[in-house]
Amino acid sequence: MxxxxxxxxxxxxxxxxxxxxxxxxxxxxxxxxxxxxxxxxxxxxxxxxxxxxxxxxxxxxxxxxxxxxxxxxxxxxxxxxxxxxxxxxxxxxxxxxxxxxxxxxxxxxxxxxxxxxDEQNRWLVRATIGGIVVGMIVWVVFAGIVARSVPTGWQWPERMAARTLGMPMWEGGQRMMRTAAPDAFANIAAGDRIVTDNRKELEVCRKQALRAGEKVRCPIRIGPK
Incomplete structure (x- = not known):
């Protein structure tokens, strides 16, 4: 310019x-x-x-x-x-x-x-599911070992069994006995009914046996069922 x-x-x-x-x-x-x-x-x-x-x-x-x-x-x-x-x-x-x-x-x-x-999220979901499955397997394998290793008074095996069945310990035990040995469980149930129906007579007989120091006869009543 x-x-x-x-x-x-x-x-x-x-x-x-x-x-x-x-x-x-x-x-x-x-x-x-x-x-x-x-x-x-x-x-x-x-x-x-x-x-x-x-x-x-x-x-x-x-x-x-x-x-x-x-x-x-x-x-x-x-x-x-x-x-x-x-x-x-x-x-x-x-x-x-x-x-x-x-x-x-x-x-x-x-x-x-x-x-x-997205790939990382998918891998994370898979890893989470895999971890849960592995944890369940480990729990199933080692839970019994751990439960049996603690003191008996803690009742971990019994509590774990009842919790697994979703029932109280008494009812859960009955169910397991009935499932494992039906005849034996029937005998136990029958004996429980006899003891319940003749509680007073059995108590008198027990005292007599203590005084005598030997077995005694006890009259009891048994129902049709």
Whole structure:
């Protein structure tokens, strides 16, 4: 831009110089005609008119050339500005394309992270289920060993069995005896009924046996069932 401004200023100064020289020439010719003191000075009107016409034509051409150069300089400036704007637009497009690529990569990274997150969640669920299954197996295998290793008064095996059946310990024990040996359980139940029905008689007989120091006969009653 500085070089173009310098060229335009130099051209303008040159044309101004031409204009000044022509104006000086016109004044000189007019002065010569005015100083001619002959009684009948020759008529320079036609000559001066031609010179003036030529001078005006020269001035017009000089003015036209000056304007043309100025217009050319302006055209250069406009072209340079357009070129600069195009370059800026290209740079903006390039920058936008880069940002779009970066955004695409970011979205791809997010999608990949989401996929990895889903895979990790699936592995976590599988690991959790596997841990639960392994824990159940370990509990089944080692629970009895652990329960039998503690003191008997803690009743861990009995409590574990009742809790497994979801019943009180007494009822759970009856169910296990009935399931394991039905006949033996029936005999136990029958003996319990006899003792319950003849509790007083059995107590009297027990005292007699203690005094006698030997077995005694005890009359008892047995129902039809």
């Amino acid at each position: 500085d070089e173009e401004d310098h060229e335009r200023d130099a051209a303008a100064e040159a044309f101004e110089g031409v204009r000044g020289e022509l104006a000086l020439l016109r004044r000189a010719i007019e002065g010569i005609a005015a100083r001619d003191d002959r009684p009948e000075p020759p008529d320079y009107g036609e000559t001066l008119g031609q010179i003036t016409k030529l001078a005006n034509a020269t001035l017009q051409r000089a003015e036209f050339m000056r304007k043309a150069i100025e217009e050319e300089a302006v055209a250069r400036q406009v072209a340079n500005r357009i070129t600069g704007a195009v370059a800026e637009d290209r740079q903006a497009v390039k920058t936008a394309a880069g940002e779009l690529r970066d955004a695409t990569r970011a979205l791809q990274g997010v999608a990949a992270s989401a996929r990895r997150g």
